[in-house]
Structure formats: structure tokens, C-alpha cells
Amino acid sequence: MADKIRVATASLCGCFGCHMSLLDIDERILELVQLVEFDRTPLTDIKTVGDCDIGIIEGGVANAENVEVLREFRKHCKVLVALGACAVNGGIPAMRNSFELRECLEEAYIEGIGVANPQIPSDPEIPMLLNKVHPIHEVVKVDHFLPGCPPSGDTIWTFLTELIEGKPIGFPYEQIHYD
Amino acid sequence: MSSKNTFMLDGVAIEFSEGDTIMDAALRSGSYIPHLCHNPEFRPHGSCRVCVVNINGRQVSSCTQPASAGLEVDNSSEDLVQERRNLLQMLFVEGNHVCPGCEKSGACQLQAVAYYTGMLSPQYTHFFPQRSVDASHPDTAIDFNRCILCELCVRASRDVDHKDVFSISGRGIGSHLVVNSPSGKLGDSAFAATDKAAHVCPVGAILPKHRGYEQPIGSRLYDRSPISIVGDVAAHESDDQGDTHGR
Numbered sequence: 001m002a003d004k005i006r007v008a009t010a011s012l013c014g015c016f017g018c019h020m021s022l023l024d025i026d027e028r029i030l031e032l033v034q035l036v037e038f039d040r041t042p043l044t045d046i047k048t049v050g051d052c053d054i055g056i057i058e059g060g061v062a063n064a065e066n067v068e069v070l071r072e073f074r075k076h077c078k079v080l081v082a083l084g085a086c087a088v089n090g091g092i093p094a095m096r097n098s099f100e101l102r103e104c105l106e107e108a109y110i111e112g113i114g115v116a117n118p119q120i121p122s123d124p125e126i127p128m129l130l131n132k133v134h135p136i137h138e139v140v141k142v143d144h145f146l147p148g149c150p151p152s153g154d155t156i157w158t159f160l161t162e163l164i165e166g167k168p169i170g171f172p173y174e175q176i177h178y179d
Numbered sequence: 180m181s182s183k184n185t186f187m188l189d190g191v192a193i194e195f196s197e198g199d200t201i202m203d204a205a206l207r208s209g210s211y212i213p214h215l216c217h218n219p220e221f222r223p224h225g226s227c228r229v230c231v232v233n234i235n236g237r238q239v240s241s242c243t244q245p246a247s248a249g250l251e252v253d254n255s256s257e258d259l260v261q262e263r264r265n266l267l268q269m270l271f272v273e274g275n276h277v278c279p280g281c282e283k284s285g286a287c288q289l290q291a292v293a294y295y296t297g298m299l300s301p302q303y304t305h306f307f308p309q310r311s312v313d314a315s316h317p318d319t320a321i322d323f324n325r326c327i328l329c330e331l332c333v334r335a336s337r338d339v340d341h342k343d344v345f346s347i348s349g350r351g352i353g354s355h356l357v358v359n360s361p362s363g364k365l366g367d368s369a370f371a372a373t374d375k376a377a378h379v380c381p382v383g384a385i386l387p388k389h390r391g392y393e394q395p396i397g398s399r400l401y402d403r404s405p406i407s408i409v410g411d412v413a414a415h416e417s418d419d420q421g422d423t424h425g426r
Contacts, residue, residue: 082300085278085279088299088300088301089271089276089300089301089305090305090307091277091279092277092279092280094275094277094305094307095275095277095280097275097307098275098307098309098310098324132307134305135300135301135305137300137302138304138305142300144299145299145300145302146299147299147300149278149279173294173403173404173405174402174403176294176299177278177285177290177294177402178278178279178284178290178293179278179279179281179284179285179396
């Protein structure tokens with residue numbers, strides 16, 4: 001199995017919708033696993049990323065752990081792909097960039113309706129939030145971008161098959177949308 | 180028409196009349212030149228630069244360049260498409276364009292032109308500017324996060340509505356849309372939802388209230404076909420103005 005293409009995926013500050021969309025390739029996943037072997041990904045539950053051919057990142061960069069995971073992926077993956085609106089431009093989580101981080105935390109944990117024992121969480125196990133949410137290309141070099149919230153299963157399939165077959169990356173009109 | 184009154188657009192002969200710009204003639208012939216700040220109902224503005232074309236090695240905005248006989252106009256070389264893509268990427272990072280959370284998505288000209296040029300990502304560093312939303316008017320909201328400074332609302336309010344509700348204030352990167360009212364709020368201005376200015380915004384900056392997300396995904400203006408076939412947002416806006424009036 002050494003000649004199979006190794007693929008790792010991770011969800012940073014995203015909603016896992018892009019991973020659900022990956023599963024939306026339906027039975028074509030049987031074709032895919034003939035060609036690829038999954039390394040670290042929520043699908044295998046492997047926790048550390050090894051040397052891979054393709055790394056796929058869902059979600060933007062919102063906290064210190066996101067930065068660490070993203071840099072690990074860049075170090076270990078020959079080709080890094082931004083999958084979905086959040087990875088591409090920060091997406092919905094980046095809407096918090098219009099506010100101070102403290103305002104966001106206070107709104108959720110102090111002022112929030114029905115909050116009991118209001119306090120801003122500060123457990124050392126919780127990754128520190130960044131002041132702003134960033135698209136992943138602002139932290140590491142990204143080789144390919146797949147927009148969409150989420151990109152459709154067909155878009156992901158088109159991309160993966162073209163990439164694996166070494167063809168130029170191109171999409172039918174309906175497969176590219178920013179929402 | 181005599182052969183004197185034609186120019187070549189990507190090798191295709193385009194007829195024009197005296198006083199036409201390259202854009203005028205191209206639009207009439209059904210040839211698409213990407214554009215954002217241009218709307219044939221208004222005086223050309225030439226500010227978004229997306230309609231840039233090459234003529235004899237010189238770059239000009241086709242919405243302001245007078246057509247003349249025998250011109251060889253390049254509208255589709257890879258360099259030109261890349262340049263337009265870069266302009267669009269800059270527009271995307273200068274504002275806050277959160278397509279998944281915007282009612283205009285799917286019927287947005289900024290999106291549609293970006294799709295047409297093959298933009299997959301803004302790729303530059305995002306500014307994430309601090310901008311506001313003005314929901315003071317009962318029928319229309321302004322989300323300044325999405326304004327691309329095309330000045331179509333400025334032109335419509337000044338030249339058609341004769342109300343001068345909108346203007347651009349500031350210089351350079353500080354340029355921004357302002358509302359002509361004592362409070363600066365739309366609700367205190369002379370603006371009405373029936374104004375021309377309410378129906379020319381190419382993006383989701385000026386939006387009618389009470390009717391968001393009416394078209395399901397898959398049947399929105401640009402879901403199935405590119406803008407080169409569908410045409411501008413404003414051309415379709417006038418189709419459904421009646422809906423807006425009734426609400």
C-alpha cells in the first residue's frame with residue numbers, strides 16, 4: 001500500500017460542514033480509497049499528522065491550536081488545500097473581527113441570556129483565542145483554494161480526481177460558488 | 180453600416196455609432212466585457228477598472244474609451260484576465276464580503292464577475308475593516324461592509340431621483356459612502372424604496388428589507404449560468420421592482 005496517495009484532513013475554526021461535504025461524494029468514496037490512504041483526519045481519528053501528499057484544511061485560524069495544527073500540516077504535506085469559505089477567507093467566524101475579542105467573550109459568557117455563574121473561561125487546556133480570525137493563507141502557504149460554504153461533494157470530487165491524475169485544476173461553472 | 184464604423188474585439192468585428200464607447204458597442208452586440216461600476220443607464224464612471232482592455236499595448240477602461248474605426252481590442256488574454264482577477268481580489272479583501280451570510284449571494288455582480296474571471300480565493304491579506312450597518316430606513320438597509328464604491332447609487336440619486344442622497348467622502352483607502360441627512364442615517368434622508376438608487380447596487384450594500392433569501396439556492400440569478408449570458412444585476416432588478424413597491 002506504499003504507493004497509495006496519503007491524505008490528511010483537519011477542521012480548524014469551521015463547522016465540519018466541509019467534511020460532511022467530502023462524505024457527500026457518496027459511493028465514490030470507494031473509488032477514492034482505492035487511490036488514497038487517510039492519515040490524520042477526523043475520519044480515522046488519528047491525532048498526529050505524518051508525511052502526506054495532500055493536506056486538506058477546513059476552517060479558518062481562530063486560536064493558538066489552529067496555528068499549531070496548520071503549521072504541522074504545512075510541514076508534513078506536499079500540497080496544502082484550503083477547503084471551504086472559512087479556510088479561504090475566514091468565513092462566518094471572521095464576522096467576529098468587527099468586534100473586540102473581549103466584547104465577543106462578554107456577550108457569550110457574561111451578558112448572554114440564561115448564563116449562570118457568568119465568567120470568561122480561562123482553563124489552561126482551552127486554546128487561547130486570537131484577536132482576529134484569519135484565512136489560512138495568512139499563516140502558511142496554500143497551494144489550492146476550494147471556495148464554498150461548503151464546496152459541494154461534486155466540487156471536491158472534481159478537484160481530487162484532477163489533482164490525483166495530475167491534470168490542470170478546472171471546474172464546471174455550477175461547481176464554484178462562494179456560499 | 181459601412182465597414183469604417185467597426186473595431187475588432189478579440190478578433191470579432193463590432194459595429195459602433197458615433198459617440199459610442201467600446202463598452203456601449205460591445206453591450207449592444209452582445210459581447211461581454213466584465214464590469215462593475217458601469218450601467219448603461221448612467222454616465223460612465225471608469226473607476227472599478229474591471230472593464231480594462233488592451234488597445235495597441237495600452238490599457239484603457241472600455242466604459243470610457245470612445246470607439247474608433249479599426250481598433251484592435253484585446254478583452255480576453257490571460258494577462259488581462261489575471262489583472263481583472265487581482266482587481267476583484269483587492270475589492271474582496273478591502274471590504275467584509277461574507278458571501279454565506281449575505282442575502283445578495285447568488286445574485287451579486289461582484290461574485291458573478293469573480294466567478295467569470297475564475298477567482299477561487301481573495302488570496303491577499305484581508306483588511307477586515309470596521310464598518311457599520313444602517314437599518315434606520317423602514318424599507319431599505321445599507322450594509323457598508325459590502326460597498327465597493329461604484330457610485331451607481333450616487334449617480335442614480337443625483338441624475339434620476341434628483342435627491343442627492345448619496346456621496347463618496349474621504350480620499351484613497353479612506354473613501355466611503357455617506358448619506359446626505361442631518362444624522363447621516365438613511366432613515367432621516369429623502370430616500371424612498373421606489374427611488375432608482377434603491378435598485379442599482381451591484382452588491383449587497385443597499386438591500387430591500389423584509390424580503391431576504393427569497394430565491395432558493397440553485398435558482399438564483401447566477402446559479403446556473405455566468406454573467407456573460409445572464410447580464411447585469413441591475414437589468415434584472417428593474418424586472419421585480421413591482422414586488423418591492425407592494426411591500
